[in-house]
Amino acid sequence: MKRPFSFLLLIVTLATSISCGEKEKTIENGDIITEENNKIIGTWLLVYGETRTGDSIEIKDLSKTKFIKILNKDHFAFFNQLEGTDEGFYGGGGSYALNGNSYVERLDYVGIKELRGEEFSFELEVKGDSLIQSGFEDVPEAGIKRHIVEKYIRIKE
Known part of the structure; x- marks a missing residue:
């Protein structure tokens, strides 16, 4: 027994x-x-996007679009859709690593083949229901060399 x-x-x-x-x-x-101690886990809405390329700064017009980022414990996904139209949809996703405020995305799923498998390093800051992501993206094959700042707010469930 x-x-x-x-x-x-x-x-x-x-x-x-x-x-x-x-x-x-x-x-x-x-x-x-x-999941309990990772403050970035959740669904986020982009409320500010800034891209610096060389000497120029472009502020993303978010008045007619929704850009959503979803983070779980080790993967991310994002998608964008112009409101009221079938145009302007794009998305992507992959895995990420987080070490303190250092955040590295590996973009595995995206419609631009030159970006697949690329890693992007960012600094993250979480303040209450806000997430701020900033870093430099450099992918010569895709013609990308820019610094970005993105500010998100958490979407409540």
Whole structure:
């Protein structure tokens, strides 16, 4: 009788440790990111976008579009849609790594093949329900060499 119970206890212990491990992601400095302590997890609406290329600065016109970014514990996705039209839709996604305020996206899914597999390093800052992302994007094959600043607000569920 003790054998079946011991075996059952071993199975339950293994299953628990495996399922708990799926909710955690270890980052470089040994800290563990969980859904509870990762403040960037959620759905975000872009409210300000700035692109600096050379000496010029372009502020994104968001009056007729919605740009959404979704972050889970280790992946991101974004999409943009012009309101009231079938035009102007684009999106992408991939995985990310977070180490303190240092955030690196690996863009694996996107309609521009020159961007697939590219990594982009950013600094992130979360203040309440706001997320600020800034960094330099440099992809010569796609003609991109710019500094961006994006400000998002959390979309409440």
